[in-house]
Amino acid sequence: MSDKTFDTINPFTEEKIKSYTYMTEKEAVSAVEKCHEAFLKWKHKSLDERGKVVAAIGKELNKNKEALAKLMTNEMGKLIKQGHQEVELCAGICEYTATEGKKSLQDEERIMANGGKGVIQYAPIGVIYGIQPWNFPTYQVIRYAVVNLMAGNGVLLKHANNVTGSALMLKDIFESAGLPKDLFTVLIMDHDTSDKVIEHELVRGVTLTGSSGAGKVIAKKAAEFLKKTVLELGSNDAYLVFEDADIELAAKTCVQGRIYNNGETCVAAKRFVVAEKVYDQFKEAFVKGMKAINHGDPTKDDSKMGPMARKDLREILHDQVEKSVNKGAKILCGGEMPKEKGYFYPSTVLENVKPGQPAYDDELFGPVASLIKAKDNDDAMRIANDSRFGLGGGIFSKDEEKAVEFAKSHFDTGIVNINSFGLAHPSMPFGGVKNSGYGREHGGFGIKEFVNVKSIMRSK
CATH class of the missing domain: 3.40.605.10 (Aldehyde Dehydrogenase; Chain A, domain 1)
Known part of the structure; x- marks a missing residue:
């Protein structure tokens, strides 16, 4: 023994x-x-x-x-x-x-x-x-x-x-x-x-x-x-909001995709790449939704998010947020270490996320969202693929046929959700590419x- x-x-x-x-x-x-x-x-x-x-x-x-x-x-x-x-x-x-x-x-x-x-x-x-x-x-x-x-x-x-x-x-x-x-x-x-x-x-x-x-x-x-x-x-999955997206649906779905399982999901929505034409509209709705996420006792029905799994994981996440801010990212909500008992971390949105920041380059395994502005739909796809990871991702567009074609022809990742967020389906393959x-x-x-x-x- x-x-x-x-x-x-x-x-x-x-x-x-x-x-x-x-x-x-x-x-x-x-x-x-x-x-x-x-x-x-x-x-x-x-x-x-x-x-x-x-x-x-x-x-x-x-x-x-x-x-x-x-x-x-x-x-x-x-x-x-x-x-x-x-x-x-x-x-x-x-x-x-x-x-x-x-x-x-x-x-x-x-x-x-x-x-x-x-x-x-x-x-x-x-x-x-x-x-x-x-x-x-x-x-x-x-x-x-x-x-x-x-x-x-x-x-x-x-x-x-x-x-x-x-x-x-x-x-x-x-x-x-x-x-x-x-x-x-x-x-x-x-x-x-x-x-x-x-x-x-x-x-x-x-x-x-x-x-x-x-x-x-x-x-x-x-x-x-x-x-x-x-x-x-791991991954830092990109969810793309195209110029013709249903913004209300996109914002609501992206909030859930980021905070599900307390944000600790390999295939969670993590980077939100939004076409410039609808960026401000999405940002307002998304930040409002993230601010509304309360954390609390995970056994209670009124809690929308529980604590992170371990103290060290919360410290790593907060360090990634601080390093991103020191390199130019801006906190739109959250980002502060709670003082109450429990390994809680608030739902957080970072803006002005650029290459060289952990929020752009790395996986943030917790309820922290990276908001990135793209010039247009093509640029959004470029940013999505500008990653060493490739597990999941998503596209929001009212033209689902066009979104599927983008997913098939351009998205370098293993799983793509169209106008939705999903974890796993027994009938569909699950896995990634690259790192x-x-x-x-x-x-x-x-x-x-x-x-x-x-x-x-x-x-x-």
């Missing part, structure tokens, strides 16, 4: 929730081996058998929705109603995976050029290691875990320390739904032990959701041992990321 411990802290009360002890390297290796043993049996289950268990996980999630949402709120501060939404989304992902996902894994038959017959099998490869962040404690796990279980793989989870309780509750939910013991395993460990897990010969793939910096470290370590990776990393990572989840794509696409050929 390791003597290294850590505490989880409620970001609203700033009080300790629970203490946990890190695994030793020996304990972690043993957990990997047990997961592999469970995989060796699970991989021979039929798609129908796996699908029944995955569907049962969805039902079990709904059964535990209240308790799981409450725990997520206590551990990382999200609004309780958004916790309910998260669990419901995850139950939907399980249902989709058990039906549509199963179809993606069916064998395919092909006739070869020589007249022979070929079979393509999507075969499970083994134990998949997931390193996941705290901002969506249930969703981040479900979206990679259930597709890999459906594919016949075993799943390891290293969750962020501050949501360890949520990780362990998910393990219980999975097993209550009938998943074999050890097939889904939570590893509570430090970075050094995590590296040993990546190196382990029984681990066949690694998936990470996190920062671009973390992605580079994990990709390098996995590549050293020839392990495939899927990386869903936002590679690989896809959802939509029948994620289920094939960690399989052996096996060619079986026979003669005439």
Whole structure:
């Protein structure tokens, strides 16, 4: 047993929730081996058998929705109603995976050029290691875990320390739904032990959701041992307001896109690039909307935003705001560190945002919006693409066909919302380009990321 411990802290009360002890390297290796043993049996289950268990996980999630949402709120501060939404989304992902996902894994038959017959099998490869962040404690796990279980793989989870309780509750939910013991395993460990897990010969793939910096470290370590990776990393998504946009709709939607989940979402709306013709009109409506966002007890219905997940994250965000202001940005609302208990940060809008400022160049992971004026629609698209990131984005225009054409022909990003803001849909692929990572989840794509696409050929 390791003597290294850590505490989880409620970001609203700033009080300790629970203490946990890190695994030793020996304990972690043993957990990997047990997961592999469970995989060796699970991989021979039929798609129908796996699908029944995955569907049962969805039902079990709904059964535990209240308790799981409450725990997520206590551990990382999200609004309780958004916790309910998260669990419901995850139950939907399980249902989709058990039906549509199963179809993606069916064998395919092909006739070869020589007249022979070929079979393509999507075969499970083994134990998949997931390193996941705290901002969506249930969703981040479900979206990679259930597709890999459906594919016949075993799943390891290293969750962020501050949501360890949520990780362990998910393990219980999975097993209550009938998943074999050890097939889904939570590893509570430090970075050094995590590296040993990546190196382990029984681990066949690694998936990470996190920062671009973390992605580079994990990709390098996995590549050293020839392990495939899927990386869903950070972004500073641009939402474009074209000259013909419905400004009322754009402003209302952009406020929600910026403050949802307390502004701590990788695919949140972060940079708001507005054509000069409608800039002042949008700015007035957007700032008014952001000023109306009150923060408070995340368990109360009248709170529109909860606290940030950790004290250090709030300090990092405030430092980014101050550095941006020192380099010429102007605060239109917010921007001051609250004095009350809880790791709150006010909804904030920065104007005069330029290259060289964190508000333009980097990801601000909290309720801070960067307002940028563009000359016209084409210039707005140029600014949107002037980023090392490319996860999501959006376009507001009354001419939806034109907006779709811009999205298809010019927007260098993985996900584009037209006249809306959205997080994830089980039927649509999710992932980015550039420093936002590679690989896809959802939509029948994620289920094939960690399989052996096996060619079986026979003669005439």
